[in-house]
Amino acid sequence: MSLHDRYDVIVVGAGHAGCEAGLAAAKMGKRTAVLTLSLDNVALLPCNPSIGGSGKAALVREVDALGGEMGKNCDATLMQGRMLNTRKGPAVQSLRVQLDRKLYQRRMKYVLETTPNLFLKEGLVTRLLVENGHAAGVKLQDGTTLYSDVVILATGTYLDSEIHIGEVRYSGAPQGQRPSIDLARNLRDLLPIVRFKTGTPPRVNLRSLDYSKLSKLEGESPLEGFSFETGSIEIEQVPCWVTYTTEETHKIIRDNLHRAAMYSGAITGPGPRYCPSIESKIVQFPDKTSHQVFIEPEGWQTNEGYLSGLSTSMPTELQVEILRTVPGLENAEIMRWAYAIEYDCLDPFSLYSSLMTKEIAGLFCAGQINGTSGYEEAAAQGIIAGINAVKYLNGEDPVIIPRSQAYIGVMIDDLVTKGTNEPYRIMTSRAEHRLYLRMDNADARLTPLGYELGLISEERYAAFQKKQEQIELEVKRLKETPVGGDTETNIILRRLGTAELRHGVTLAELLRRPEISYAHLGELGELPELPENVRKSVEILVKYEGYLKKQEAAIERFEKMEAKLLPENVDYAGIKGLSREAAERLNMVKPRSLGQAARISGVTPADVNVLIIFLETQKRGGSVDE
Amino acid sequence: MTEQTIAAIATAVGEAGIGIVRLSGKEAFDIAEKMFVTKRGDSPKSLPGYSARYGRVVDPYQGRTIDEAILLVMRGPYSYTGEDVVEFQCHGGVVVVQKILETALRLGARMAEPGEFTKRAFLNGRLDLSQAEAVIDVVRSRTEESLAVAVDQLEGSLSKRISAIREQLYDLVVRVEAIIDYPEDDIPELEVDEMAEVIRTVIGELERLIATADQGKVLREGLKAVITGKPNVGKSSLLNRLLDEQRALVTDIPGTTRDTIEEVLNLRGIPLRLIDTAGIRESDDVVERLGVERAVQLWGEADLIIHVMDGSVPLSSEDREILARTRDKLRVVVINKSDLPRVWSLDDLDARDLGEAPVVEMSLLEGELTPLVDAVVGLVSKGGIRESTASQAIVTRARHKTALEEAKADLENALETLSMGLPLDLISVGLQGALEHLGEITGETVRENIIDRIFAQFCIGK
Ligand SMILES: Cc1cc2nc3c(=O)[nH]c(=O)nc-3n(C[C@H](O)[C@H](O)[C@H](O)COP(=O)(O)OP(=O)(O)OC[C@H]3O[C@@H](n4cnc5c(N)ncnc54)[C@H](O)[C@@H]3O)c2cc1C
Ligand SMILES: Nc1nc2c(ncn2[C@@H]2O[C@H](COP(=O)(O)OP(=O)(O)OP(=O)(O)O)[C@@H](O)[C@H]2O)c(=O)[nH]1
Numbered sequence A: 001m002s003l004h005d006r007y008d009v010i011v012v013g014a015g016h017a018g019c020e021a022g023l024a025a026a027k028m029g030k031r032t033a034v035l036t037l038s039l040d041n042v043a044l045l046p047c048n049p050s051i052g053g054s055g056k057a058a059l060v061r062e063v064d065a066l067g068g069e070m071g072k073n074c075d076a077t078l079m080q081g082r083m084l085n086t087r088k089g090p091a092v093q094s095l096r097v098q099l100d101r102k103l104y105q106r107r108m109k110y111v112l113e114t115t116p117n118l119f120l121k122e123g124l125v126t127r128l129l130v131e132n133g134h135a136a137g138v139k140l141q142d143g144t145t146l147y148s149d150v151v152i153l154a155t156g157t158y159l160d161s162e163i164h165i166g167e168v169r170y171s172g173a174p175q176g177q178r179p180s181i182d183l184a185r186n187l188r189d190l191l192p193i194v195r196f197k198t199g200t201p202p203r204v205n206l207r208s209l210d211y212s213k214l215s216k217l218e219g220e221s222p223l224e225g226f227s228f229e230t231g232s233i234e235i236e237q238v239p240c241w242v243t244y245t246t247e248e249t250h251k252i253i254r255d256n257l258h259r260a261a262m263y264s265g266a267i268t269g270p271g272p273r274y275c276p277s278i279e280s281k282i283v284q285f286p287d288k289t290s291h292q293v294f295i296e297p298e299g300w301q302t303n304e305g306y307l308s309g310l311s312t313s314m315p316t317e318l319q320v321e322i323l324r325t326v327p328g329l330e331n332a333e334i335m336r337w338a339y340a341i342e343y344d345c346l347d348p349f350s351l352y353s354s355l356m357t358k359e360i361a362g363l364f365c366a367g368q369i370n371g372t373s374g375y376e377e378a379a380a381q382g383i384i385a386g387i388n389a390v391k392y393l394n395g396e397d398p399v400i401i402p403r404s405q406a407y408i409g410v411m412i413d414d415l416v417t418k419g420t421n422e423p424y425r426i427m428t429s430r431a432e433h434r435l436y437l438r439m440d441n442a443d444a445r446l447t448p449l450g451y452e453l454g455l456i457s458e459e460r461y462a463a464f465q466k467k468q469e470q471i472e473l474e475v476k477r478l479k480e481t482p483v484g485g486d487t488e489t490n491i492i493l494r495r496l497g498t499a500e501l502r503h504g505v506t507l508a509e510l511l512r513r514p515e516i517s518y519a520h521l522g523e524l525g526e527l528p529e530l531p532e533n534v535r536k537s538v539e540i541l542v543k544y545e546g547y548l549k550k551q552e553a554a555i556e557r558f559e560k561m562e563a564k565l566l567p568e569n570v571d572y573a574g575i576k577g578l579s580r581e582a583a584e585r586l587n588m589v590k591p592r593s594l595g596q597a598a599r600i601s602g603v604t605p606a607d608v609n610v611l612i613i614f615l616e617t618q619k620r621g622g623s624v625d626e
Numbered sequence B: 001m002t003e004q005t006i007a008a009i010a011t012a013v014g015e016a017g018i019g020i021v022r023l024s025g026k027e028a029f030d031i032a033e034k035m036f037v038t039k040r041g042d043s044p045k046s047l048p049g050y051s052a053r054y055g056r057v058v059d060p061y062q063g064r065t066i067d068e069a070i071l072l073v074m075r076g077p078y079s080y081t082g083e084d085v086v087e088f089q090c091h092g093g094v095v096v097v098q099k100i101l102e103t104a105l106r107l108g109a110r111m112a113e114p115g116e117f118t119k120r121a122f123l124n125g126r127l128d129l130s131q132a133e134a135v136i137d138v139v140r141s142r143t144e145e146s147l148a149v150a151v152d153q154l155e156g157s158l159s160k161r162i163s164a165i166r167e168q169l170y171d172l173v174v175r176v177e178a179i180i181d182y183p184e185d186d187i188p189e190l191e192v193d194e195m196a197e198v199i200r201t202v203i204g205e206l207e208r209l210i211a212t213a214d215q216g217k218v219l220r221e222g223l224k225a226v227i228t229g230k231p232n233v234g235k236s237s238l239l240n241r242l243l244d245e246q247r248a249l250v251t252d253i254p255g256t257t258r259d260t261i262e263e264v265l266n267l268r269g270i271p272l273r274l275i276d277t278a279g280i281r282e283s284d285d286v287v288e289r290l291g292v293e294r295a296v297q298l299w300g301e302a303d304l305i306i307h308v309m310d311g312s313v314p315l316s317s318e319d320r321e322i323l324a325r326t327r328d329k330l331r332v333v334v335i336n337k338s339d340l341p342r343v344w345s346l347d348d349l350d351a352r353d354l355g356e357a358p359v360v361e362m363s364l365l366e367g368e369l370t371p372l373v374d375a376v377v378g379l380v381s382k383g384g385i386r387e388s389t390a391s392q393a394i395v396t397r398a399r400h401k402t403a404l405e406e407a408k409a410d411l412e413n414a415l416e417t418l419s420m421g422l423p424l425d426l427i428s429v430g431l432q433g434a435l436e437h438l439g440e441i442t443g444e445t446v447r448e449n450i451i452d453r454i455f456a457q458f459c460i461g462k
């Protein structure tokens, strides 16, 4: 073995998970190899050319706050962006951007190539080396072997993947790539594997659309980027387009359901409920006479367009017919067929919260291989796997971000605690403390951790601290500055469409009125020169203070249960009083804490009580039996 | 299921009309086989779960019939404890029931510890928290009335009511969440009025449930009835008469009772915690003074006050003061010693202080008790305590009441947030909070339900 073949960390896969994992490990000082099937497909976006949206945007921000790359990569390569949910509240506002697919890949590849300690390589892994229950390296198809004590699998949808287009099925991978079959077989011998499926819509040549029948969706400019480093983005943006399916579309699909791979029985794996194919939408919601279709451009220098909403596993000739019935798409030239893909992934119960597998020490997994779906979900797991791989090598405790602190924590905890029987997607509704898990404060939540880990530069950390300080000072100023009680102020208030003040209040109190924004306060007195994101945070912190305080209290209660740690090596079957199901589940999940145990399905409040009694007897040094 | 088979008398001794002996555990069926002969002649051991047979309980050692009875069998895990369970239900008195139990014990069962059936049920995952607590109530219930409430709750009527309330909330929350999580899917917006209406309806229903909590408490713990009055008026005599035993010392010396005496009593189905107290007067005696203080303090805690006066001696300032100071309470006024000449009339009392309180003139020495009992029962049922017990869901646990109150507070916050024109995600905090609190009563995971329902109800995703 030459030094050449030896790494501290090997990352298999250069998708969104693999890239973040590799970058984190390398930045934390480890000699890291990142392997990919094809160097031309680093950070590929195999489905829609878009990142962000509800819940997902917060994940991107969190990755950025920890020092990850996804946010910056989006900001640098986006073609359009919009803030969604602006009127639905501070916690759920979310950025969604359209990307130039190729630019996205190219920039990310360059970042990997120029990161010290990171070695990006083409090569297909066929086998995982395991010695005495420990990861030891990987074997490649080209005959070489690479050695390391840590392997991170981030192989996405490639494991023994199979493509379905109507009755046609073949072994293949996204974008005409090779599947990874040997590795899949190897993993089946090592870990519990399940089979999931997902699908993607057709791509069309944008010159063939009838734009007179489409409605236009413009982006927002200036736009606040994903990364806390970016600031505001002012570029010329491209529009997206919207149309709707018709009754005729639905009839074709209904009449030909038996030909869709999903319904003919050809596909057995479950698909994601939140990314249904058009056929499942029609079957499940027979009363809906039309479904929305977004047309998203794929890049500045391409004419390909993505038909969001028309994911299907119908045969090719029906795909053509379906488009004929959609206004504006009647003459669309299909460039790539829609397809469904089935692939192997891990049962996430086989993972610890650190993302290390329970069976094989030093083997970490991240991304779609863990049963999730989505670029953002993958990236978020990637950075955690990278961090914990390093922690493992250093013999340190893993970084486990609690549910109360980040969507990353919510997602990983959901996966390892509840498992999933469909590809998992983050949603804001999955979080208990949504008001706290906002886009605007992701840095406050996670940047200190990123800094401590060495993923955030001194410079950025100083900027972060300055921002926090500015926020604090301005909140304080608003709370201490009196306003009102005089006619002059009341004239202004009337103009702003809000009730007059009979006696003085503070600016903070005034800002709490729903109709008053931070900018409005500028009419009553000069506002300090502050960056837009600082103003935004200040506005949220003041306006919603009461709600946030309550959430803080709830978080405190929640974290108490999380702090009640369960011993690591317990055989739950030996604890009297636990139901058998609960004992089995507990043995499978091996929860860290009582809080986590309580979230396991099949563990009832009665079981939790038994666990409390068990902990109590343990503490007193007594035995578990009567 | 390695635990030994346990047996116990499941009905409180001497109270109910039927006696039940219950067995739970691996050998329950074997034991039943040896001590029960069905009328049809089939074997108890072979009976399917949830069936019943009429027949005779026999003592296999002496070959004698103990009593005629109904045998009820339930097979684990589909039984109340999650184990094999048999029950012998008979009409015999205490002696018969005891005999059945002894026979079961001799055949290998072990005497159950108090609450052990419930514990097993709970530990075998057969009961949720609310049910388990209700069962404990069954075990402890002092009267048939409260038994009925407890049984009712056991059957889940509270859970059912709460589920129905929760459904309405779920509908709303699921829409809110779908709108938030799928901003680009065309999900119909929610109108403020529509949301407010649902929230108000739910608050109303919660209020109705919360209002039953006081009744529930009364049924569970008994109505606290405090007997008060100045010394020597016959308070202790009243306690003794109602209990039909010489529980408290009665003398003609004023100040006989110096400490409180508490007894439990079933007054036509109303559980009373009857408390005799020291007579109210100024006193130099330290002990007596403490007793008086205690009595006055009890006025505050009482659900019902029975104020006894002596009609044969002149009214005193104490009489008037007590009457004035207990004005806000549910009260019955007893004018005692009607066998002696009456020296004052009702008109001598301050009508405003007397208020609506029913007045019973009687002689505790020799008169009938019926008018007094009628007055007490009438008062209690007018207070809404009795009527509603029959088949309605009643909140009997303090924990449930708290959860309901918290849910209500959350909804009120949501309503306020809504009326202030604040955004959906803030309204959602209150709505979800309310759901979680209601979930605490039955132990349901709210979050996953919401997500499942979003997908079931809305066509979302690309
Ligand atoms: C058809 C399709 C439809 C999708 N639809 C949706 C959707 O609707 N919504 C949604 O959110 N997400 C969707 N996705 C999922 C999204 O693309 C993925 O979740 C995301 O890309 C996963 O990131 P990842 O890093 O885990 O894996 P990927 O991005 O798939 O990257 C995997 C990497 O592993 C490498 N690799 C694999 N095997 C080997 C090997 N043996 N040796 C070396 N390298 C290997 C590959 O070269 C690649 O670099 C879809 C994906 C596909 C393919
Ligand atoms: N004649 C007559 N005597 C009664 C009646 N009720 C009670 N007494 C007598 O009144 C005396 C006091 O009765 P208690 O019951 O001890 O009175 P009390 O209110 O408990 O007195 P204290 O404990 O001293 O406050 C006793 O001698 C009773 O026998 C009644 O209806 N008629």
Ligand SMILES: [Mg+2]
Binding pocket: B235, B236, B237, B248, B249, B250, B256, B257, B277
């Ligand atoms: Mg007395």
